[in-house]
Amino acid sequence: xxxxxxxxxxxxxxxxxxxxxxxxxxxxPNLVHISQVFRVDAQHVAISNQFLDKSIANLHxxxxxxxxxxxxxxxxxxxxxxxxxxxxxxxxxxxxVRRSIEAIAAMTGMSGVFALRAVEVLRVLHVEQIPxxxxxxDR
Amino acid sequence: xxxxxxxxxxxxxxxxxxxxSFLATADALGxxxxxxxxxxxxxxGDRLRVLISSDAETALRNAVPGASMAVLVTDITNYRSxxxxxxxxxxxxxQTPGDLALxxxxxxxxxxxxxxxxxxxxxxxxxxxxxxxxxxxQAEEMFDQTPGPAAGRRVxxxx
Numbered sequence: 001x002x003x004x005x006x007x008x009x010x011x012x013x014x015x016x017x018x019x020x021x022x023x024x025x026x027x028x029p030n031l032v033h034i035s036q037v038f039r040v041d042a043q044h045v046a047i048s049n050q051f052l053d054k055s056i057a058n059l060h061x062x063x064x065x066x067x068x069x070x071x072x073x074x075x076x077x078x079x080x081x082x083x084x085x086x087x088x089x090x091x092x093x094x095x096x097v098r099r100s101i102e103a104i105a106a107m108t109g110m111s112g113v114f115a116l117r118a119v120e121v122l123r124v125l126h127v128e129q130i131p132x133x134x135x136x137x138d139r
Numbered sequence: 140x141x142x143x144x145x146x147x148x149x150x151x152x153x154x155x156x157x158x159x160s161f162l163a164t165a166d167a168l169g170x171x172x173x174x175x176x177x178x179x180x181x182x183x184g185d186r187l188r189v190l191i192s193s194d195a196e197t198a199l200r201n202a203v204p205g206a207s208m209a210v211l212v213t214d215i216t217n218y219r220s221x222x223x224x225x226x227x228x229x230x231x232x233x234q235t236p237g238d239l240a241l242x243x244x245x246x247x248x249x250x251x252x253x254x255x256x257x258x259x260x261x262x263x264x265x266x267x268x269x270x271x272x273x274x275x276x277q278a279e280e281m282f283d284q285t286p287g288p289a290a291g292r293r294v295x296x297x298x
Contacts, residue, residue: 015257019211021163021173029163029171031211031222033286051290066173068161072258075266077175130175131194134265 003127005042008078010071012039014100018069020047022058030054035104037069037080038097040121045082048097049118056120059084065122068130077130082122094119144184145223145278147297151181153221154212156248162189162274163209164201164227174198177271178241179212184296185278186228190238192268199272202230208276211284216252218286221294225279232273242271 011018014036023029032055038046045067049056059065063084070077088094098116129135146154154160160176174197178190187210191198202208206227213220250263281294 021171023165023169023171028207029209031163054291075262
């Protein structure tokens with residue numbers, strides 16, 4: 001099922017870590033957990049760059065990535081195909097992400113450990129729901 | 140290519156759960172894809188059999204023998220994460236009764252631990268697929284992917 005960025009609001013709450021897959025210039029895929037996916041606007045999402053050295057290097061050589069995220073109430077999963085468009089080290093998105101990261105760190109006793117380096121803004125090319133036993137039961 | 144075991148006995152136990160696991164592939168143009176894994180078992184010291192949804196069409200198109208792949212396995216209780224990179228050996232292997240038992244074990248271990256991370260046990264079944272297929276992968280490199288400053292550090296094979 002094809003969806004829009006605003007159809008999956010529950011995925012942006014950060015309750016369940018998301019996953020991002022990038023690919024290097026030679027086609028080697030790389031997987032990394034991301035603490036939260038942030039909605040920027042109806043066409044863009046953002047992720048926090050804390051310890052994403054390999055993923056960021058990949059995005060600079062191949063800007064496409066796939067993100068898997070999950071709605072915590074239903075465990076419904078979604079796949080986003082995205083293209084990296086820019087890195088932001090300041091501004092309203094960066095500030096909002098930093099506040100969220102600091103709140104999560106404070107709750108988990110890890111303040112200062114997961115310092116935010118930058119925010120990576122990604123244009124969403126496609127959103128789809130991943131079929132599952134749950135989505136089948138809901139029909 | 141590894142000269143030692145990339146997947147030792149401890150890691151073979153680790154991948155059985157409670158974990159969240161994923162298979163990454165890419166198409167011929169380098170477009171990356173990730174598919175959730177619903178069961179992992181080690182085969183010897185350097186291969187994994189992973190179960191993905193039979194609906195994971197992109198992953199199954201990409202997963203041709205010899206294609207590059209990555210498998211990430213994360214303990215949901217402490218986020219310990221290990222990533223193996225290597226190549227596809229065999230894909231689209233039909234589901235067996237043993238696979239059904241492995242999926243059930245994976246689900247039960249996941250659901251038993253999920254309240255520790257705020258996920259009610261009784262919804263975990265919803266994320267599992269109606270049917271799976273197996274993909275056998277050859278691990279050639281291993282990385283510590285536990286979130287933190289050391290994430291991405293290459294780990295050498297045990298001898």
